[in-house]
Amino acid sequence: GGSGATQSDRQRARMRLSLQEHLWEFYQNNVNIPTEEQAVARRAALDICAELRVFLHAKLPDMPLREMYLSGSLYDDLQVVTADHAQLMVPLILEKNLWSSIPGEDTIMNVPGFWLVRRENLEYFPRNSSYWDRCMVGGYLSPKSVLEVFDKLVAGSINWPAIGSVLDYIIRPVVPSETLTLEVQYETDRKLYVDFLPLLVMEDGTSLIAKPHRLAAERHENLWRQSFRVAETARLRALDQEDGGCRCACLKLAKAVCKLNPALNRLNASQLTNTILLLCEKEGDWTQEALADRFLQLLRALVGHLEAGRLQCALSPKVNLFCELTEQEVDELGYTLYCALSDPEGLLRT
Numbered sequence: 001g002g003s004g005a006t007q008s009d010r011q012r013a014r015m016r017l018s019l020q021e022h023l024w025e026f027y028q029n030n031v032n033i034p035t036e037e038q039a040v041a042r043r044a045a046l047d048i049c050a051e052l053r054v055f056l057h058a059k060l061p062d063m064p065l066r067e068m069y070l071s072g073s074l075y076d077d078l079q080v081v082t083a084d085h086a087q088l089m090v091p092l093i094l095e096k097n098l099w100s101s102i103p104g105e106d107t108i109m110n111v112p113g114f115w116l117v118r119r120e121n122l123e124y125f126p127r128n129s130s131y132w133d134r135c136m137v138g139g140y141l142s143p144k145s146v147l148e149v150f151d152k153l154v155a156g157s158i159n160w161p162a163i164g165s166v167l168d169y170i171i172r173p174v175v176p177s178e179t180l181t182l183e184v185q186y187e188t189d190r191k192l193y194v195d196f197l198p199l200l201v202m203e204d205g206t207s208l209i210a211k212p213h214r215l216a217a218e219r220h221e222n223l224w225r226q227s228f229r230v231a232e233t234a235r236l237r238a239l240d241q242e243d244g245g246c247r248c249a250c251l252k253l254a255k256a257v258c259k260l261n262p263a264l265n266r267l268n269a270s271q272l273t274n275t276i277l278l279l280c281e282k283e284g285d286w287t288q289e290a291l292a293d294r295f296l297q298l299l300r301a302l303v304g305h306l307e308a309g310r311l312q313c314a315l316s317p318k319v320n321l322f323c324e325l326t327e328q329e330v331d332e333l334g335y336t337l338y339c340a341l342s343d344p345e346g347l348l349r350t
């Protein structure tokens with residue numbers, strides 16, 4: 001009768017304790033990046049950013065850009081395993097009266113979270129009134145064409161070997177690359193990948209990035225991707241700050257598990273962050289002692305979202321953060337995580 005249940009309760013408690021210990025051990029040994037390594041990687045990215053600013057100001061003084069800046073997990077202390085990538089944000093300046101944004105759900109593609117940027121007033125302000133008219137395709141600002149402008153510059157007209165030798169790095173554009181990426185070798189065994197990410201900040205504060213929709217490329221070619229990264233990262237951090245919680249640690253563990261486990265590579269930081277944010281709405285205990293419970297709950301939540309084929313963005317419920325996964329990918333991710341529920345420690349043996 002009763003004693004059986006108690007025994008299995010005790011066994012479950014023991015297993016949780018050991019998972020808890022293993023998670024923190026894994027966190028220290030595999031997930032967290034030494035401060036020094038982060039600093040060197042940030043330095044290398046900053047050096048490149050400075051060179052590019054000088055180059056663009058000199059070569060294209062009339063290109064309407066705001067100052068480029070670096071961003072990403074390397075700058076939020078959310079990068080895991082190795083300090084090996086960063087984004088170089090390139091904010092374009094658009095004339096307010098010449099361009100307007102249309103949400104994806106109001107277009108024939110019907111994809112919330114993506115936007116079209118339409119050229120307005122062509123009759124009064126004809127083509128070439130705006131610098132960015134050169135990137136107009138079928139009446140819309142084409143992210144692909146914007147990327148091509150930078151690709152020509154960065155891959156074509158910058159003397160990277162010369163700049164690299166001054167900075168003592170080996171720098172080369174990655175080809176082929178869907179986004180525009182520089183590979184920077186800053187130590188014999190250390191490489192950093194820097195993505196160029198052209199960015200539009202619309203009048204209402206909406207951030208749109210030139211990162212193409214993964215599926216049905218042709219049809220979706222003119223779509224800009226709305227970025228929630230700044231807001232979702234800030235929300236997670238703020239919640240942790242209020243109660244000294246382990247949400248960021250939990251996110252970093254999950255990111256590392258997905259990075260080290262090929263079957264889980266498709267899950268990205270945004271999907272994991274939003275799954276945690278949704279969990280926070282119904283679960284209050286994020287103390288360090290609850291890490292193992294919350295980690296398991298995160299896995300279960302992911303399995304649930306994958307079963308539903310839908311993960312809503314915590315900041316914009318219309319957006320389905322799984323919309324770029326194929327059905328097969330959804331199934332495979334779901335299966336892998338479902339199996340992991342009965343052996344979560346297996347995820348840490350990579």
Ligand code: GDP
Pocket residue numbers: 071072073074078079080085086087197207209211227228229230255268269270
């Ligand atoms: P990590 O790359 O998994 O460590 O996660 P990050 O949090 O650094 O996210 C980087 C990814 O988010 C890249 O694929 C970017 O293209 C994408 N992304 C979307 N919006 C933003 C943004 O505002 N800033 C940066 N840095 N990346 C963004």
